[in-house]
Amino acid sequence: MLNWGRLILDGVPYADLVSARDRDPSVTWFDHWMETAANYERLGEQAQAAGHTITAGEYFVLGSLAAQYAQFLWFDDRRRVGQERKVELYRRAAPLLNPQAERFELTVDGATVPGYVRVPASGSGPYPTAVLLGGLESTKEESYQFEQQLLARGIATVTFDGPGQGEMFPEVPLRGDYERYTSAVVDYAEKLPEIDASRIGVVGRSLGGHYALRSAALDQRFVACISWGGFADMDSYDDETPMTKESWKYVTASSTHEEARERVMRLMDVRSELHKLRVPTYIQHGMHDEVPVSEVDVVKQLAVDAPLTIVIEPHGDHCCHNLGPRPRFEMIDWLEEQLKPRA
Amino acid sequence: MLNWGRLILDGVPYADLVSARDRDPSVTWFDHWMETAANYERLGEQAQAAGHTITAGEYFVLGSLAAQYAQFLWFDDRRRVGQERKVELYRRAAPLLNPQAERFELTVDGATVPGYVRVPASGSGPYPTAVLLGGLESTKEESYQFEQQLLARGIATVTFDGPGQGEMFPEVPLRGDYERYTSAVVDYAEKLPEIDASRIGVVGRSLGGHYALRSAALDQRFVACISWGGFADMDSYDDETPMTKESWKYVTASSTHEEARERVMRLMDVRSELHKLRVPTYIQHGMHDEVPVSEVDVVKQLAVDAPLTIVIEPHGDHCCHNLGPRPRFEMIDWLEEQLKPRA
Numbered sequence: 001m002l003n004w005g006r007l008i009l010d011g012v013p014y015a016d017l018v019s020a021r022d023r024d025p026s027v028t029w030f031d032h033w034m035e036t037a038a039n040y041e042r043l044g045e046q047a048q049a050a051g052h053t054i055t056a057g058e059y060f061v062l063g064s065l066a067a068q069y070a071q072f073l074w075f076d077d078r079r080r081v082g083q084e085r086k087v088e089l090y091r092r093a094a095p096l097l098n099p100q101a102e103r104f105e106l107t108v109d110g111a112t113v114p115g116y117v118r119v120p121a122s123g124s125g126p127y128p129t130a131v132l133l134g135g136l137e138s139t140k141e142e143s144y145q146f147e148q149q150l151l152a153r154g155i156a157t158v159t160f161d162g163p164g165q166g167e168m169f170p171e172v173p174l175r176g177d178y179e180r181y182t183s184a185v186v187d188y189a190e191k192l193p194e195i196d197a198s199r200i201g202v203v204g205r206s207l208g209g210h211y212a213l214r215s216a217a218l219d220q221r222f223v224a225c226i227s228w229g230g231f232a233d234m235d236s237y238d239d240e241t242p243m244t245k246e247s248w249k250y251v252t253a254s255s256t257h258e259e260a261r262e263r264v265m266r267l268m269d270v271r272s273e274l275h276k277l278r279v280p281t282y283i284q285h286g287m288h289d290e291v292p293v294s295e296v297d298v299v300k301q302l303a304v305d306a307p308l309t310i311v312i313e314p315h316g317d318h319c320c321h322n323l324g325p326r327p328r329f330e331m332i333d334w335l336e337e338q339l340k341p342r343a
Numbered sequence: 344m345l346n347w348g349r350l351i352l353d354g355v356p357y358a359d360l361v362s363a364r365d366r367d368p369s370v371t372w373f374d375h376w377m378e379t380a381a382n383y384e385r386l387g388e389q390a391q392a393a394g395h396t397i398t399a400g401e402y403f404v405l406g407s408l409a410a411q412y413a414q415f416l417w418f419d420d421r422r423r424v425g426q427e428r429k430v431e432l433y434r435r436a437a438p439l440l441n442p443q444a445e446r447f448e449l450t451v452d453g454a455t456v457p458g459y460v461r462v463p464a465s466g467s468g469p470y471p472t473a474v475l476l477g478g479l480e481s482t483k484e485e486s487y488q489f490e491q492q493l494l495a496r497g498i499a500t501v502t503f504d505g506p507g508q509g510e511m512f513p514e515v516p517l518r519g520d521y522e523r524y525t526s527a528v529v530d531y532a533e534k535l536p537e538i539d540a541s542r543i544g545v546v547g548r549s550l551g552g553h554y555a556l557r558s559a560a561l562d563q564r565f566v567a568c569i570s571w572g573g574f575a576d577m578d579s580y581d582d583e584t585p586m587t588k589e590s591w592k593y594v595t596a597s598s599t600h601e602e603a604r605e606r607v608m609r610l611m612d613v614r615s616e617l618h619k620l621r622v623p624t625y626i627q628h629g630m631h632d633e634v635p636v637s638e639v640d641v642v643k644q645l646a647v648d649a650p651l652t653i654v655i656e657p658h659g660d661h662c663c664h665n666l667g668p669r670p671r672f673e674m675i676d677w678l679e680e681q682l683k684p685r686a
Contacts, residue, residue, distance in 0.1 A: 058668070
């Protein structure tokens with residue numbers, strides 16, 4: 001179930017995966033990773049005290065990732081503790097990263113939407129910008145490695161937690177109107193002097209790939225959209241794995257699976273809006289993805305006014321995490337072409 | 344035998360390791376990795392043609408690493424072909440890297456010593472500098488990821504192939520006097536305006552850790568030394584694995600194992616010089632290293648005038664490659680303290 005390719009590409013050290021797999025079986029998965037997070041926090045504090053700020057930032061990011069995978073698909077009360085640790089450790093990393101991650105907090109319907117902006121260290125702004133959307137089991141803290149790649153190419157990044165995700169979840173569980181949150185983030189970002197409001201794209205991974213389609217269809221300020229392992233609807237809900245159904249139940253704050261099923265199938269449906277999608281859109285899908293590849297056909301059928309680039313990887317699993325860096329480079333290069341057109 | 348931790352920390356994608364392991368058994372290890380290298384070269388060329396130079400550089404580095412592991416512990420005539428491909432692909436990457444790698448070629452005893460200098464992209468020079476030494480099965484092309492960490496901390500890097508390594512091997516097989524080559528490289532580097540000649544350290548990995556001790560003992564210009572999984576002598580030659588003995592035979596250009604054994608035991612011995620080591624020296628060793636941990640005692644006993652920092656990792660294997668990024672960060676932070684002393 002756990003995709004090592006995903007974790008490693010997102011920055012989890014291979015050694016940590018081996019150590020989690022080979023742990024003393026009397027230690028739970030949750031406790032093992034939380035201890036790993038605590039170790040990295042201690043190392044980060046030591047490095048920071050000694051003036052090694054770059055190393056400290058790296059350790060806090062590694063600790064944040066460890067806390068993420070402690071609570072990943074873990075559905076008792078400790079999940080909240082893991083989420084909070086992840087947030088806390090990334091928050092300690094943020095000012096130490098290069099370029100640093102600057103935290104912001106917005107308010108939508110009285111609830112706090114927390115996020116981070118990162119601006120390239122070199123070149124001159126205002127910069128083209130990518131708004132990155134997490135998914136069902138990922139939040140704003142996990143796109144650090146992907147951000148590094150964008151930043152190296154002169155593209156600023158914005159990440160945030162929306163309904164059902166990370167810091168927002170306790171206040172606002174899953175909703176259908178994710179685009180309102182993405183738009184609030186764009187309202188904020190486009191006023192920043194470092195950001196070129198005319199060159200903002202949206203990149204969503206997994207469930208975030210669904211949100212990306214919705215956000216780009218309903219907010220005409222986006223000039224490009226990437227749906228990375230996303231989908232248009234949840235008609236295939238009954239084929240989801242039991243663990244994924246647990247996730248849906250959790251993020252919808254449903255008391256029964258039946259309730260979760262009803263909500264997810266009703267709320268996670270962008271079909272009626274896809275005709276509004278007008279901007280260049282990149283769809284990446286793996287043939288071996290649990291998310292049925294027929295979802296690509298749904299987008300193709302309904303997003304008739306959007307120039308679509310469809311990449312179906314014959315050996316790819318969910319989000320093509322098993323294929324190494326190539327599919328990520330290809331998305332990034334495509335996005336760069338949309339946001340930094342050459343003469 | 345193959346340490347996935349090493350390969351992944353040095354930049355080989357996890358997906359490439361899985362794909363090599365699960366390859367069609369009728370395809371040799373060599374051919375599989377050379378095909379991987381060719382794929383990355385083609386992707387690099389495509390990215391470069393489309394103006395995605397950073398992506399192109401990354402692909403050429405990945406191709407170079409793939410060619411490295413094609414010929415790794417592979418002892419027929421194709422080894423030379425793998426080495427040449429590695430060199431060629433890294434050479435294509437060099438101008439595209441950020442910061443770029445600038446190639447140099449020196450002459451020692453009429454033979455060409457090839458190397459690369461990289462200077463931090465930010466901050467202002469002249470920069471403290473680390474001279475990085477490869478080992479028995481590693482060359483100047485494989486320290487790219489380690490270099491990135493040093494460069495991010497404002498430390499310039501110099502790598503080269505010495506006797507028995509990479510590009511030099513066809514002209515000059517293994518010799519005992521590696522310090523002459525390191526010194527020639529320092530002669531060159533210290534004249535570069537970007538490099539602070541008063542703040543040059545040497546870092547050697549595995550056999551390079553032996554060379555680092557020798558170089559720092561015999562060239563007083565080095566102000567710090569790291570012996571990363573190194574050793575002082577080869578008294579334990581007979582306990583080496585058969586594959587390592589093949590490597591020794593290859594790099595010494597010996598016709599028999601007996602000849603290789605005699606040369607290695609005679610030439611790879613720094614004991615009579617260790618009393619000349621004066622500079623702060625960091626020794627890292629894993630308790631599970633094939634290289635006996637008693638080698639640390641030899642250094643301790645003989646390098647009586649050097650301030651030693653000795654780190655023995657109880658769970659570490661050769662070069663502690665199995666422990667993830669922490670041991671590397673610790674070496675880098677120590678080196679930074681030696682090269683960038685604070686008031």
